[in-house]
Amino acid sequence: MAAGFKTVEPLEYYRRFLKENCRPDGRELGEFRPTTVNIGSISTADGSALVKLGNTTVICGVKAEFAAPPADAPDKGFVVPNVDLPPLCSSRFRSGPPGEEAQVASQFIADVIENSQIIQKEDLCISPGKLAWVLYCDLICLDYDGNILDACTFALLAALKNVQLPEVTINEETALAEVNLKKKSYLNVRTHPVATSFAVFDDTLLIVDPAGEEEHLATGTLTIVMDDEGKLCCLHKPGGSGLTGAKLQDCMSRAVTRHKEVKKLMDEVIKSMKPK
């Protein structure tokens, strides 16, 4: 009977739960889904991470290649993110060129990298004006159940922390790069941007970490990306119902606690990986 009601009136069904301050999957309004992260699973990539946020699964692989630095910034490398939402993850995506959702997510990740300065681009330079690293970060969603931006940001962060770049020296005589695969060093990840997404319901209620169905019913979304010192890298609110300043402040405080949770998880995983 409940299933019938849910199909016919999904919004009313959902409102019944919200009135009791909980959600259909049993979570509180401010509770995140269980987050799991697995680092270094792709051996062919220079760095990789798999993040599961409830059912939403995103895998990030980072490959490092050589490139000539741009003429206007000869001491900088590149970080090129790309978010792919294949038909595998959800029935709403078709195969072919990236749809709007994938492009928006890619742009979002590029903005987070740029704004948070997670990696100093100068660290990626090998020889100014001649050779620099370019990190291709490919984020592929394997299962789409809402809140893709949080999962992608976390996966990117974890993968970048896992990246090991070999030492490169430029041979003076041949002017070729010599890669020493035996000597690898980790990237200097300067800060930890963590994204927290909210969905707005009926212009008033704010819930954290919307699942797929909740995103569909929401009247607006908000994503806050915070870094280590409590500074904001990104306040992404693509339209939707209006928010007052007070509601925004509540979101900020939730984002701060989420940042602590994620950082703790990251540190645990990194610590468990170290003796290899």
Place this chain on the structure above:
Amino acid sequence: MACTQAQLVSGSANPGRTRSVGLWGHTVYTDANMRAEPGIESSPRGPGCSLRHFACEQNLLSRPDGSASFLQGDTSVLAGVYGPAEVKVSKEIFNKATLEVILRPKIGLPGVAEKSRERLIRNTCEAVVLGALHPRTSITVVLQVISDAGSLLACCLNAACMALVDTGVPMRALFCGVTCALDSDGTLVLDPTAKQEKEARAVLTFALDSVEQKLLMSTTKGLYSNAELQQCLAAAQAASQHVFRFYRESLQRRYSKS
């Protein structure tokens, strides 16, 4: 073709500048320089809430159902709205209008950044447009960047709003875009120019609604603290009052003429 225009020289701008209507309804400025000569600190803005002068022209295109051109300083965007019109069956929504936004840059082909901006503008319009009154139709907003001298997204939002009003699409509120830039020592500049945007530490763009100045859309670039965000939001809300007053006056002038 009823070509009307309205301008507002906001508070602290240069009082010596005057505007008049040209022969074909285009704006004629009596002094050409928007900015003071380089090297001199005086600028047309005063301290506090100061936007560049803006101008708007409605109903200037004959094909779209509604159109508007919005000018903010040297940034200019032309918007055209088609709708409510027929929609492809694959895109139709049974109980609302389908809103589409197309943003064309001044040069080059639209890329991923444009897609991202289109999504921001579309979601903002969806929040205010009463789509339920026109189910299974499509409303298309086409924005063409004529010139970009800073605060482009805000100008696009303003142009889109004026064009939607010109079309007569039912809306629950008007919206406006305001850009704030924070430079390295934390000073706030509203409606920054391209140069100020490049040198700023953070650039925040907000879309606010006209009823309660609630935050409809926000997109930011750069690093800033929570306190700075609140400051920018408050300044943006104050500035949005100017813009809404301008909308009201410009529409009053237009409809009182005819």
